[in-house]
Amino acid sequence: MKKFTLSTLFIAGTFVAASPVWAFQPLPLHPYVPQDNPMSPAKVELGKQLFFDARLSSNGTVSCNSCHDVNGSGTDNRAVSVGVGAQTGGRSAPTVWNSAFLTAQFWDGRAATLEDQAKGPILNPIEMAMPNEQAVIERLSSIPGYKTQFKQVFGGEDSLSYNNVAKAIAAYERTLITPNSPFDRYLNGNKTALSKAALRGMKEVQAVGCTTCHNGVNFAGPALTMGVGFYQKFPTFSDSGYVKKYKLEDDLGRSAVTQNKDDQHMFRVPTWRNIALTAPYLHNGSAKTLDEAVRVMGKTQLNKDLSGQQVNDIVAFLNSLTGDFPKQSMPRLPATPNIGLINE
Amino acid sequence: MKKFTLSTLFIAGTFVAASPVWAFQPLPLHPYVPQDNPMSPAKVELGKQLFFDARLSSNGTVSCNSCHDVNGSGTDNRAVSVGVGAQTGGRSAPTVWNSAFLTAQFWDGRAATLEDQAKGPILNPIEMAMPNEQAVIERLSSIPGYKTQFKQVFGGEDSLSYNNVAKAIAAYERTLITPNSPFDRYLNGNKTALSKAALRGMKEVQAVGCTTCHNGVNFAGPALTMGVGFYQKFPTFSDSGYVKKYKLEDDLGRSAVTQNKDDQHMFRVPTWRNIALTAPYLHNGSAKTLDEAVRVMGKTQLNKDLSGQQVNDIVAFLNSLTGDFPKQSMPRLPATPNIGLINE
Numbered sequence: 001m002k003k004f005t006l007s008t009l010f011i012a013g014t015f016v017a018a019s020p021v022w023a024f025q026p027l028p029l030h031p032y033v034p035q036d037n038p039m040s041p042a043k044v045e046l047g048k049q050l051f052f053d054a055r056l057s058s059n060g061t062v063s064c065n066s067c068h069d070v071n072g073s074g075t076d077n078r079a080v081s082v083g084v085g086a087q088t089g090g091r092s093a094p095t096v097w098n099s100a101f102l103t104a105q106f107w108d109g110r111a112a113t114l115e116d117q118a119k120g121p122i123l124n125p126i127e128m129a130m131p132n133e134q135a136v137i138e139r140l141s142s143i144p145g146y147k148t149q150f151k152q153v154f155g156g157e158d159s160l161s162y163n164n165v166a167k168a169i170a171a172y173e174r175t176l177i178t179p180n181s182p183f184d185r186y187l188n189g190n191k192t193a194l195s196k197a198a199l200r201g202m203k204e205v206q207a208v209g210c211t212t213c214h215n216g217v218n219f220a221g222p223a224l225t226m227g228v229g230f231y232q233k234f235p236t237f238s239d240s241g242y243v244k245k246y247k248l249e250d251d252l253g254r255s256a257v258t259q260n261k262d263d264q265h266m267f268r269v270p271t272w273r274n275i276a277l278t279a280p281y282l283h284n285g286s287a288k289t290l291d292e293a294v295r296v297m298g299k300t301q302l303n304k305d306l307s308g309q310q311v312n313d314i315v316a317f318l319n320s321l322t323g324d325f326p327k328q329s330m331p332r333l334p335a336t337p338n339i340g341l342i343n344e
Numbered sequence: 345m346k347k348f349t350l351s352t353l354f355i356a357g358t359f360v361a362a363s364p365v366w367a368f369q370p371l372p373l374h375p376y377v378p379q380d381n382p383m384s385p386a387k388v389e390l391g392k393q394l395f396f397d398a399r400l401s402s403n404g405t406v407s408c409n410s411c412h413d414v415n416g417s418g419t420d421n422r423a424v425s426v427g428v429g430a431q432t433g434g435r436s437a438p439t440v441w442n443s444a445f446l447t448a449q450f451w452d453g454r455a456a457t458l459e460d461q462a463k464g465p466i467l468n469p470i471e472m473a474m475p476n477e478q479a480v481i482e483r484l485s486s487i488p489g490y491k492t493q494f495k496q497v498f499g500g501e502d503s504l505s506y507n508n509v510a511k512a513i514a515a516y517e518r519t520l521i522t523p524n525s526p527f528d529r530y531l532n533g534n535k536t537a538l539s540k541a542a543l544r545g546m547k548e549v550q551a552v553g554c555t556t557c558h559n560g561v562n563f564a565g566p567a568l569t570m571g572v573g574f575y576q577k578f579p580t581f582s583d584s585g586y587v588k589k590y591k592l593e594d595d596l597g598r599s600a601v602t603q604n605k606d607d608q609h610m611f612r613v614p615t616w617r618n619i620a621l622t623a624p625y626l627h628n629g630s631a632k633t634l635d636e637a638v639r640v641m642g643k644t645q646l647n648k649d650l651s652g653q654q655v656n657d658i659v660a661f662l663n664s665l666t667g668d669f670p671k672q673s674m675p676r677l678p679a680t681p682n683i684g685l686i687n688e
Binding site: 337 | 396398399403405410413414416417420421422423426428429430621624629632633634635659663669671672673674675676677679680682683684685686687688
């Protein structure tokens with residue numbers, strides 16, 4: 001996977017400052033769909049079933065939805081998620097809503113696509129804890145309804161593969177788009193869609209410098225090629241008191257993936273879309289409120305002590321980024337008639 | 345709560361044997377609704393949100409749906425469920441589907457109604473582990489969307505009460521009905537709805553004696569007054585090899601609730617509806633397959649070694665009891681804008 005780091009950022013930054021229009025774009029209704037994983041209603045439905053199916057975890061208790069609750073914010077609203085056996089990791093679950101617009105996945109960008117991302121947690125020993133891909137396929141193969149659907153959706157005898165599990169989940173995730181936020185309606189011409197505070201906040205995030213990184217349709221960076229992540233060092237100003245208070249330097253970020261010292265404390269820039277709903281905040285979930293997250297970011301990234309008014313206005317703007325959540329039908333998970341799959 | 349035990353059972357048993365029609369009734373489309381908790385679309389929708397909301401557990405990881413998955417069988421298809429902190433209990437989660445037709449809830453019948461039942465797991469320290477009712481109300485009161493809905497549904501300033509939480513959940517659960525199984529279609533006049541094996545099994549369950557207890561609309565006993573549970577001793581024939589193999593006498597059953605020695609090993613008779621989907625079986629989930637559960641029940645309850653043919657036919661009949669699951673829309677869980685509720 002390629003990367004887009006600090007050096008390139010400064011060039012982009014100049015451009016941003018000169019052209020706020022570039023920073024602000026409404027959320028498209030449809031995301032990029034890779035050629036090798038075209039969407040279909042049957043594939044999306046299969047992916048939805050898999051997304052909700054706790055049998056994708058070793059002991060049948062954790063599904064994708066457990067930590068990325070699509071009935072809510074697409075997160076679990078916890079600082080860090082809880083996997084099989086009550087294990088916890090060090091990072092907060094990013095929202096699955098609009099993740100299709102990110103050009104790299106995970107906080108450290110270690111997955112280039114939603115397909116790559118979907119493969120991770122299932123096998124992560126502290127998350128869903130399946131021992132290996134083969135075990136996943138064996139388990140799903142024991143569920144007649146999945147065998148049938150994989151064959152119908154992907155065709156052929158080997159249709160129930162780990163790659164296709166990931167493809168189906170990714171296809172479902174590409175439907176998780178929340179358009180029509182007050183901000184989007186404003187951009188689309190409804191000049192009364194934003195409150196005065198939100199309008200002030202919209203100017204403030206540009207003036208202060210937030211949109212140097214938080215730009216593009218998802219406020220997570222520019223429209224790079226899929227797989228090219230948009231990273232930033234966090235914290236940038238490590239002498240802020242917040243760094244110690246919230247243990248912001250405990251996590252080495254992307255360098256743990258690349259083994260490159262230049263990537264230390266580099267993180268993929270997270271989305272602002274629906275951020276009102278996804279507390280707590282920061283990669284480790286250490287900021288309990290959005291106000292505090294805004295203060296932390298102002299200080300650690302821009303070396304600015306934001307005033308109460310600035311924080312309030314910025315939060316008002318961020319609150320205008322909550323979109324419409326599409327109505328969804330519940331999936332019906334295929335059964336294993338007369339026999340249980342989880343034996344522990 | 346009253347009880348309906350072995351002594352009364354024998355009277356009913358005679359009646360059953362004389363009248364198979366009494367034993368077999370199609371599933372009604374609507375359950376009994378208590379006068380003090382009338383149904384309304386808004387109440388059902390609120391109950392659905394609560395049912396899916398993991399914030400009803402101490403650490404925000406376990407919802408009602410975690411163990412009673414309505415996307416599937418209404419159970420978690422595990423021997424015993426997993427609560428907060430990966431704790432496990434000793435009993436298998438009964439299905440929530442058609443639970444509205446039961447006249448008492450829990451394996452030991454300790455709740456008279458769905459309302460009473462809903463109050464239990466939220467406060468159970470090994471399940472959802474909220475410390476007390478007040479903590480539940482405080483948490484839900486921090487969620488503006490709930491405050492509004494409770495007021496709309498129940499009226500008044502004190503509308504957000506633990507009683508009303510239970511009422512809303514129960515109202516939702518009363519919509520979880522699965523009519524129109526092959527067996528129901530057969531009873532309603534479609535004589536080709538059952539396979540030959542299922543028809544043989546239908547006779548077999550009467551001839552062998554299963555329907556002495558497994559009768560009524562839910563195959564969980566007769567239509568008693570709500571709150572009057574229908575209990576049976578399990579195991580009845582304790583010299584069966586299955587008793588040791590599956591540790592069937594480890595659980596004292598209803599006597600742990602009543603402190604009455606006569607209630608030792610007494611359990612509420614569970615439903616047969618959708619039993620094909622709810623493996624593993626028995627109160628402790630020790631029987632991995634339905635075939636084995638049928639063999640165990642034949643031996644421990646009727647002292648009969650069922651033949652392979654008998655088991656196959658009975659399983660075929662039980663498989664005809666899988667109904668139609670209603671299409672449901674996903675709930676949208678109300679948010680706590682800009683702040684997280686779970687602080688641990």
